Amino acid sequence: xxxHDPGAAxxxxxxxxxxxxxxxxxxxxxxxxxxxxxxxxxAAYAFLTPWLIGMLVFTIGPxxxxxxxxxxxxxxxxxxxxxxxxxxxxxxxxDPRYFDSVKVTLTYVAWSVPLLLxxxxxxxxxxxxxxxxxxxxxxxxxxxxxxxxxxxxxxLWRQIFGEEGIVNKALALVGIEHTSWVGDPNSxxxxxxxLQVWTFGSAMVIFxxxxxxxxxxxxxxxxxxxxxxxxxxxxxxxxxxxxxxxFNLLLSVVNAFQAFTSAYVVSNGTGGPSDSTLFYTLYLxxxxxxxxxxxxxxxxxxxxxxxLALFTGFLFLSSRYWVHYGDER
Amino acid sequence: xxxxxxxxxxxxxxxxxxxxxxxAGCGQSxxxxxxxxxxxxxxxxxxxxxxxxxxxxxxxxxxxxxDLFEAEHPGVEVRREAADFGNYFKRLNVQGAGRNMxxxxxxxxxxxxxxxxxxxxxxxxxxxxxxxxxxxDIPEAVxxxxxxxxxxxxxxxxxxxxxxxxxxETLAEEAGVALPEPGYDWDDYVTFLxxxxxxxxxxxxxxxxxxxxxxxxxxxxxxxxxxxxxxNQLGFSRELLVEYWEMWExxxxxxxxxxxxxxxxxxxxxxxxxxxxxxxxxxxxxxxxLTPIQGTLDGQGxxxxxxxxxLPSGPAGxxxxxxxxxxxxxxxxxxxxxxxxxxxxxxxxxxxxDTYASDNGAVTNTELLRRQLDDPELPDLKKRELALYQRxxxxxxxxxxxxxxxxxxxxxxxxxxxEDVAFGNQTxxxxxxxxxxxxxDGLAR
Numbered sequence: 001x002x003x004h005d006p007g008a009a010x011x012x013x014x015x016x017x018x019x020x021x022x023x024x025x026x027x028x029x030x031x032x033x034x035x036x037x038x039x040x041x042x043a044a045y046a047f048l049t050p051w052l053i054g055m056l057v058f059t060i061g062p063x064x065x066x067x068x069x070x071x072x073x074x075x076x077x078x079x080x081x082x083x084x085x086x087x088x089x090x091x092x093x094x095d096p097r098y099f100d101s102v103k104v105t106l107t108y109v110a111w112s113v114p115l116l117l118x119x120x121x122x123x124x125x126x127x128x129x130x131x132x133x134x135x136x137x138x139x140x141x142x143x144x145x146x147x148x149x150x151x152x153x154x155x156l157w158r159q160i161f162g163e164e165g166i167v168n169k170a171l172a173l174v175g176i177e178h179t180s181w182v183g184d185p186n187s188x189x190x191x192x193x194x195l196q197v198w199t200f201g202s203a204m205v206i207f208x209x210x211x212x213x214x215x216x217x218x219x220x221x222x223x224x225x226x227x228x229x230x231x232x233x234x235x236x237x238x239x240x241x242x243x244x245x246x247f248n249l250l251l252s253v254v255n256a257f258q259a260f261t262s263a264y265v266v267s268n269g270t271g272g273p274s275d276s277t278l279f280y281t282l283y284l285x286x287x288x289x290x291x292x293x294x295x296x297x298x299x300x301x302x303x304x305x306x307x308l309a310l311f312t313g314f315l316f317l318s319s320r321y322w323v324h325y326g327d328e329r
Numbered sequence: 330x331x332x333x334x335x336x337x338x339x340x341x342x343x344x345x346x347x348x349x350x351x352x353a354g355c356g357q358s359x360x361x362x363x364x365x366x367x368x369x370x371x372x373x374x375x376x377x378x379x380x381x382x383x384x385x386x387x388x389x390x391x392x393x394x395x396d397l398f399e400a401e402h403p404g405v406e407v408r409r410e411a412a413d414f415g416n417y418f419k420r421l422n423v424q425g426a427g428r429n430m431x432x433x434x435x436x437x438x439x440x441x442x443x444x445x446x447x448x449x450x451x452x453x454x455x456x457x458x459x460x461x462x463x464x465x466d467i468p469e470a471v472x473x474x475x476x477x478x479x480x481x482x483x484x485x486x487x488x489x490x491x492x493x494x495x496x497x498e499t500l501a502e503e504a505g506v507a508l509p510e511p512g513y514d515w516d517d518y519v520t521f522l523x524x525x526x527x528x529x530x531x532x533x534x535x536x537x538x539x540x541x542x543x544x545x546x547x548x549x550x551x552x553x554x555x556x557x558x559x560x561n562q563l564g565f566s567r568e569l570l571v572e573y574w575e576m577w578e579x580x581x582x583x584x585x586x587x588x589x590x591x592x593x594x595x596x597x598x599x600x601x602x603x604x605x606x607x608x609x610x611x612x613x614x615x616x617x618x619l620t621p622i623q624g625t626l627d628g629q630g631x632x633x634x635x636x637x638x639x640l641p642s643g644p645a646g647x648x649x650x651x652x653x654x655x656x657x658x659x660x661x662x663x664x665x666x667x668x669x670x671x672x673x674x675x676x677x678x679x680x681x682x683d684t685y686a687s688d689n690g691a692v693t694n695t696e697l698l699r700r701q702l703d704d705p706e707l708p709d710l711k712k713r714e715l716a717l718y719q720r721x722x723x724x725x726x727x728x729x730x731x732x733x734x735x736x737x738x739x740x741x742x743x744x745x746x747x748e749d750v751a752f753g754n755q756t757x758x759x760x761x762x763x764x765x766x767x768x769x770d771g772l773a774r
Contacts, residue, residue: 075447076422076423076425076426077425077426077447077448077449078447097767158594162594163590163591163594179588179590179591180590180591180593180594182593182594183588183589183590183591183592183593183594184590184593185752185754188593268415268597269415270741270744270745272593272744272745272748273589273590273593273748273752274593274745274748274749274752274754275745286737286741289419289422289423290418290419290422290736290737290741291734291737291738291771291774292422292443292734292737293774
């Protein structure tokens with residue numbers, strides 16, 4: 001097939017064999033095709049324009065502006081003042097709360113992501129065993145995913161894990177006494193981890209769909225070879241599900257790094273008690289909108305973006321060693 | 330490639346053009362006020378936006394006053410924006426950045442510095458000189474709480490609150506302890522807690538743990554005749570704060586206060602507090618919370634009574650300071666005459682005073698206050714609250730000039746540093762050092 005070269009027509013000056021009638025017909029057809037393609041392009045751009053404008057105005061523009069702000073001192077009212085790398089220097093050298101927020105966030109990610117994946121996979125395996133009312137159970141288990149990130153549920157969580165909450169009342173029945181779980185710096189973060197794990201529904205539905213796609217013959221063959229339940233899980237289920245494990249892992253990690261609402265509500269917006277729930281995003285919000293250090297907040301946001309990019313990049317790179325797409329040779 | 334560049338260039342240009350237009354439009358330009366407008370003179374017409382903070386009951390009262398103003402000036406529309414205290418100022422910061430603050434903006438003396446430092450407010454003095462706003466019935470000392478560092482008035486104080494020691498009288502009687510005498514000091518306060526603890530039922534501490542409450546500490550500093558701030562830096566010594574927190578640690582160690590964990594999970598609103606539910610004997614709460622706190626106690630059905638006392642005094646006099654709230658007009662307001670008329674109406678019209686009924690601190694207009702005290706319909710509890718205000722004002726309370734960033738920096742750091750002490754993460758001297766470093770650094774920014 002001949003490649004269309006829109007620049008060729010009318011510009012060829014080098015000597016060559018004289019054009020035949022067939023060549024002229026071909027060129028004419030090419031020009032018509034080129035015009036059609038250009039018209040198609042114009043239509044495509046016209047349809048894309050609203051999205052492009054939205055992307056530029058509401059995403060790319062603010063992102064570039066925040067990148068600029070990251071190198072400035074900006075209090076929202078006076079003009080930004082260029083300070084070079086001062087915001088990053090402060091972040092990494094003189095702001096102990098910054099490191100507290102990083103530590104809290106990493107601890108949260110380290111606990112909530114594996115737990116969420118384990119619970120969602122475990123329940124998906126349970127539901128995949130062909131029980132009655134499966135659709136009902138699936139909907140029931142999915143519901144927390146819809147409401148788990150809401151302010152109302154976070155407020156409810158505060159009550160459940162409070163000093164007089166039902167958790168302490170239940171523990172009292174078996175003789176265990178505990179102070180407020182959300183008021184104690186040693187346990188406040190874990191209550192938020194539990195809230196996050198409770199929203200296992202969406203990951204579970206994805207795992208369930210994946211489990212249904214695993215060919216039955218693989219399990220039969222493994223059984224014939226003498227594999228027990230654990231071995232079948234390790235050698236058939238996990239490898240076949242690994243693309244979905246990667247998918248859920250990436251989503252959970254990104255969500256966990258950006259967690260905000262639950263910590264904001266549980267700590268009354270302070271990150272307390274004693275900074276034990278000072279998530280990165282909460283501290284960023286406090287710096288930007290309460291202390292009006294918008295330049296510093298922008299710098300924090302970009303460090304988070306870079307950190308997340310590195311982390312997800314590492315996951316993608318490592319995935320070649322543990323994710324199986326079934327098309328390996 | 331050359332063709333691709335030629336095709337994308339117009340798109341890139343269009344995109345950058347749009348971006349510049351949007352960025353340029355992010356902040357509105359300030360209106361060019363005439364000299365008459367700056368004096369609050371002109372037609373009282375058109376629309377103004379009005380923002381305040383508060384609960385649902387305060388919203389009802391505030392809306393009722395705005396309705397009265399609209400009825401007084403047909404054709405004027407007051408568009409209203411309410412929020413809870415915590416979120417109100419965050420929203421106002423964003424509105425301030427976009428030069429989009431409501432024409433009548435409620436502020437508090439503690440936050441005034443945040444806005445005067447940004448030159449976001451119009452001085453009200455020319456409007457007072459022209460007679461557009463009448464302040465003749467507001468005591469000078471109260472009026473001064475609305476002034477900026479340059480001495481000009483940027484907020485018309487309309488309500489004066491104070492912090493008070495709320496004591497559950499019924500529990501105190503059952504514990505066999507008398508309430509602290511007028512003029513009591515901090516030693517008397519701790520003695521009162523100790524005596525009360527001996528007679529209180531198990532599980533009811535004598536006080537909520539308030540070592541991290543800035544207002545209580547301000548009373549301690551004022552009682553000693555020291556200064557809270559020296560410009561944009563802390564004005565008191567490290568030793569003073571060490572002494573104060575060590576006193577609270579003694580209170581905690583003796584079991585006179587509730588646990589730091591219980592304290593950390595306490596809901597912020599007075600009506601949901603432990604003192605309101607009868608779970609602690611006493612607490613430091615805003616004086617105007619006496620009525621809602623008693624309301625919660627009444628709901629318990631145990632017939633308990635709440636009373637309020639001034640905060641402890643010191644060698645230099647009373648510790649109480651007035652925390653005023655009031656109304657300001659931002660520079661971005663395009664309808665200054667109507668905004669000025671609204672401020673005047675709010676501060677002076679008897680119908681306004683009767684309707685609002687000192688919901689956010691005692692009304693600062695002495696005439697309106699007298700009307701409320703004389704009103705046989707006003708609940709007795711509210712009259713006690715207003716009488717305590719009069720008592721505090723009569724003792725000539727000190728005025729604290731709060732630096733910009735007070736709420737966001739000082740209060741947050743103070744509470745957190747004491748939490749670190751109470752949870753055993755830091756010793757008192759370590760926490761004091763951390764607090765001084767953080768507060769001085771944050772306030773200086």
